[in-house]
Amino acid sequence: MANFEGFCPVRNILSQIGDKWSVLAMVAIQKYGVCRFRDFQKDMPDVSRKMLSQTLKRLEDYRLVTRTVYAEVPPRVEYSLTELGESFLPALNGIIDWALTNRDALAPHGRRE
Numbered sequence: 001m002a003n004f005e006g007f008c009p010v011r012n013i014l015s016q017i018g019d020k021w022s023v024l025a026m027v028a029i030q031k032y033g034v035c036r037f038r039d040f041q042k043d044m045p046d047v048s049r050k051m052l053s054q055t056l057k058r059l060e061d062y063r064l065v066t067r068t069v070y071a072e073v074p075p076r077v078e079y080s081l082t083e084l085g086e087s088f089l090p091a092l093n094g095i096i097d098w099a100l101t102n103r104d105a106l107a108p109h110g111r112r113e
Contacts, residue, residue: 016062021047021055023092026081029065030089035079064088 017023021044028043029035040052047055056079059065064085070076081089099106 017059017064021051022059025052025055025059026064026085026088026092027096029079029081033080037077059085
């Protein structure tokens with residue numbers, strides 16, 4: 001393995017977007033193309049509004065998601081993947097496919113889902 005002398009790109013990306021809400025938000029945007037807040041809440045009903053807002057802001061800060069606000073009453077806000085976010089989808093989908101294929105093998109010993 002390469003020596004990055006204190007810089008590890010894998011560690012950095014996992015620390016930035018490796019949490020479950022970031023991954024699920026990106027999957028939702030992939031599913032809908034453009035997402036509004038209610039779309040995320042449909043696909044991620046167990047996330048709090050605060051955590052969802054923080055997650056979307058972080059994805060926006062990392063330039064994976066773009067946020068568009070429309071000057072309407074009430075205001076409409078839409079989220080979509082940036083070109084960088086789109087480029088991450090093949091890797092993300094590969095992880096999802098692998099997890100689905102190996103779900104039983106990944107279950108802790110003594111537990112079955």
